Every structure is written in structure tokens, then in C-alpha cells.
Amino acid sequence: MTICTLCAYPSAGYLCVRCSSATGNRLGDMPGLYDTLAAFLAPACRRPETGRTSRVEAPLPVSEDVLTLRGPGGMVGVLEDWRDALHSELGWTVPGQRGTIERRVADASGSLRTNMLWIADAWPQAGEFAAEIRQLHQEATAVVEPPERSRVLGPCAAWFDDGTFCGGAVRLPQDGRVARCSWCRTAYPPVTWCALVTGKWANGESPRTNNLRQGTSDRSGTDDVLDGNIYAP
Numbered sequence: 001m002t003i004c005t006l007c008a009y010p011s012a013g014y015l016c017v018r019c020s021s022a023t024g025n026r027l028g029d030m031p032g033l034y035d036t037l038a039a040f041l042a043p044a045c046r047r048p049e050t051g052r053t054s055r056v057e058a059p060l061p062v063s064e065d066v067l068t069l070r071g072p073g074g075m076v077g078v079l080e081d082w083r084d085a086l087h088s089e090l091g092w093t094v095p096g097q098r099g100t101i102e103r104r105v106a107d108a109s110g111s112l113r114t115n116m117l118w119i120a121d122a123w124p125q126a127g128e129f130a131a132e133i134r135q136l137h138q139e140a141t142a143v144v145e146p147p148e149r150s151r152v153l154g155p156c157a158a159w160f161d162d163g164t165f166c167g168g169a170v171r172l173p174q175d176g177r178v179a180r181c182s183w184c185r186t187a188y189p190p191v192t193w194c195a196l197v198t199g200k201w202a203n204g205e206s207p208r209t210n211n212l213r214q215g216t217s218d219r220s221g222t223d224d225v226l227d228g229n230i231y232a233p
């Protein structure tokens with residue numbers, strides 16, 4: 001048994017199942033995040049759903065963060081660099097850069113995601129890779145999904161294939177009707193909230209995660225790590 005090179009929890013490979021799954025989920029989000037970022041390029045951009053910016057106002061500079069993320073060295077550059085490094089490591093042909101940037105983001109993230117199990121088990125660079133993907137995901141998400149007010153209902157009771165439990169923070173957005181685990185993304189409808197808060201699940205009632213290798217996200221020192229305590233909203 002060694003430790004996960006991202007979260008330092010015990011792990012059989014370079015990444016634990018939670019960090020491996022979280023990284024895979026983040027890679028899966030990349031094409032959609034790239035597309036969504038385009039809506040935030042406009043000068044004086046307001047969140048699209050909040051209405052138009054008046055054209056009477058003087059134009060403001062284009063968002064530099066968004067430009068950087070969508071530029072050649074941004075999302076596509078990070079993903080293709082890691083994809084190329086992976087192919088080199090495995091002795092595979094390094095693919096060229098083909099198609100639109102949207103296409104390249106989808107191809108590179110898809111290729112990395114497909115190989116997540118090998119990356120987690122056997123690639124010494126897995127921790128550095130996963131940290132960079134997490135950083136990229138955080139930067140993009142900070143633009144398109146500013147943090148919403150939410151409260152934590154309790155630790156996630158979803159269980160993995162190996163019989164262990166997730167334990168991530170289950171958050172209920174303000175005015176939301178479905179709470180969701182920030183690690184494995186298991187959804188909790190209102191009927192389950194009482195058990196979530198009390199931790200008293202009827203036998204066989206607690207959900208099972210539905211991720212590839214179960215569990216997601218990582219124990220990265222955030223308040224998403226719960227120790228069985230309920231955090232104040």
C-alpha cells in the first residue's frame with residue numbers, strides 16, 4: 001500500500017479511487033466548459049441569464065482569464081501536452097493537432113479520460129497531472145459557475161465497489177430541491193435528507209455511487225472533507 005500522490009490517502013496506485021474518478025469527471029467536463037466559456041468572452045459580460053449589458057456603456061476589456069483559458073496555451077494546450085506525454089510514455093504515436101480548438105479539447109480530454117485507470121495505477125506523473133487538471137477545472141468553473149450559497153447536509157453515504165463509503169460533503173444549494181455530493185456527485189432527493197443529517201440509514205437504503213471507479217474529487221484540504229460531523233450552514 002502506498003499513498004495517493006494527489007491527496008496522500010492510502011492507495012494501491014499513484015491515485016486513489018476518489019482522485020482517479022474525480023480527475024476523470026473533470027476531464028469529461030472540459031469540452032462543455034470550453035464551449036461555455038465563450039459566452040463569458042464578451043466585454044462587460046454579465047452572466048448570460050441576468051440579461052443584456054447596455055450598449056450605452058463604454059466597452060470594457062475582454063475577460064483576460066477567459067481569453068487565456070480559450071487561447072492556444074490554455075485549456076487545449078494543457079490537455080494536449082498531457083495527452084502527448086501519455087502517448088510518449090506508452091510508446092504510442094503522438095497525435096497531431098487537428099480540427100478546431102473545440103475538437104482538440106474534446107479529443108485530448110477524451111483520450112486522457114479513456115486511460116485514467118492506467119494513469120492512476122501506473123503513471124508516476126499521475127499526481128502532477130491530476131493536480132494540473134484540477135487547477136484548470138477550477139479556473140474554468142470559477143468563471144462559468146461562481147460559488148453558490150449552499151449548506152452541507154452531511155457526509156455522503158454512497159458506497160463504492162470495494163464496500164467503503166464516500167464521505168464527501170453533500171451540499172444543498174439555496175432554494176435547491178436536490179442535494180449533491182461534491183465528491184461523487186450522487187444526488188440526494190428530499191426523502192433522503194433526514195437520513196443524511198442523522199446518518200441513520202435503513203439497511204440497504206444508502207445509495208451506491210455510479211462513477212467509473214467510484215468516488216470522485218479528492219481530499220485536497222477543503223471543507224469537503226467531513227469527519228462525520230455536520231458543518232453549520
Ligand SMILES: [Zn+2]
Pocket residue numbers: 004005006007008009015016017018019020218219
Ligand atoms: Zn487521492
Ligand SMILES: [Zn+2]
Pocket residue numbers: 156157158166167168181182183184185186
Ligand atoms: Zn459521495
